Amino acid sequence: MTTHAHTTPDAIAADLLRLDPGYAATPLVALPGLATRLGVARVLAKDEGRRLLGSFKSLGGTYAGLRALARSAGRDVAGLVAARPAGQPALVCASDGNHGLAVALAARLAGAPARVFLHAGVPASRARRIGDQGAEIVRIEGTYDDAVDAAAEAARAGSGLLVADTTDDPDDPVVHDVMAGYGVMASEIRAQVARAGDERPTHLFVQAGVGGLAAAIAEGLAGFLAAPARIVAVEPASAACLEAAMAADRPVRVPGDLHTAAEMLSCGEASAPAIAVLKRYGAQVVTVAEPGLAEAPDILAAHGGPATTPSGAAGLAGAIAALGNPGRAEELGLDAGSRLLILVTEGPLAE
Known part of the structure; x- marks a missing residue:
């Protein structure tokens, strides 16, 4: 890739x-x-x-998550997935359910950790699917947008690479x-x-x-x-x-x-x-x-x-x-x- x-x-x-x-x-x-x-x-x-x-989210979140990890590692994605190097940063995102699942899959394919922020309204069944991919679930009170804010703050604090599907930056590469x-x-x-x-x-x-x-x-x-x-x-x-x-x-x-x-x-x-x-x-x-x-x-x-x-x-x-x-x-x-x-x-x- x-x-x-x-x-x-x-x-x-x-x-x-x-x-x-x-x-x-x-x-x-x-x-x-x-x-x-x-x-x-x-x-x-x-x-x-x-x-x-x-x-459809497995097209966007997984692709973007793998690209983010590849950029961080200085590899192409095929090489990253083949090597699954130790010490990779976590992928961090907020989700209503499906985007987080897709990002968690990217992390699993690459051998990296993932941390997914879910607001209170996300059903347990959707959260379980994300956890089954190996991601850590972080529950946030409030709405989806509160989870977006929390994930962005965590990434800024060094928690990992933010893989958002929304931004106020028109040029955001992810x-x-x-x-x-x-x-x-x-x-x-x-x-x-x-x-x-x-x-x-x-x-x-x-x-x-x-x-x-x-x-x-x-x-x-x-x-x-x-x-x-x-x-x-x-x-x-x-x-x-x-x-x-x-x-x-x-x-x-x-x-x-x-x-x-x-x-x-x-x-x-x-x-x-x-x-x-x-x-x-x-x-x-x-x-x-x-x-x-x-x-x-x-x-x-x-x-x-x-x-x-x-x-x-x-x-x-x-x-x-x-x-x-x-x-x-x-x-x-x-x-x-x-x-x-x-x-x-x-x-x-x-x-």
Whole structure:
């Protein structure tokens, strides 16, 4: 695996696949029954529950964690993983669950320690999975953003290398590595649509969170979507940090407990690099109330889609909310001829 800044998505994908066969391309599934239910021409769903660790986060957090350790050791990643040298620094991060799991995997592959800061709302089942990778769990009172602050402070104090998926620094190299890993999905989608002979999607509905995933897919699909080529980032109404950031043109920490059924989107401050990318590509934001988030996994499953969580089905929830609001549907150019692309970002959570 290379360590220079401009590795292509295809090269990243090939390098990750050499680490584990679980990095094979995930399915892009056509859901005609769901398209009929929504009143659109076509729905394609990218099933990231089939990815290693059960979510897309294993692309970003693992890739960025390995790159951080490689830079520290003065090696390339392949050499680092082969040697697993003693005395490596710990990888440090905050997480709602999946990013921490991915960073813990990076540490395990390289033979390094990991320390993952989890806020009080992260379920024990998600924490156990991180611990099973060998990471130390540090519980923090408060929200995801409190855990982000605690992890950053620990890293500044010498606890290890910070592998964040969010930052207020537009040039943060680790966050750019995280987003580069996510870009593998966009490369896969382009190839899968071409192989199937499908018409290109007209709309992307993608989970927001801190914005890194939405930005990576927006950039990776630049010039690919058919007209009107709308990019729609979806977030819970109770944790609408991207909406606030896009309006202010900078990260804004939103108040409240950020509680949502879409646990992986319980974020109070968007990431500066993501904001810049999403603004560049004219992305729009849809917020969804809790009932819409909670029912989306059942709607997806009932129409042939993969099993997932409210976080995993949030893109669908955003599409349903937009289609159900005539003014918003018109603003987004949604009609019976629309072809939607949604990302199912994780599989079901085992209790």
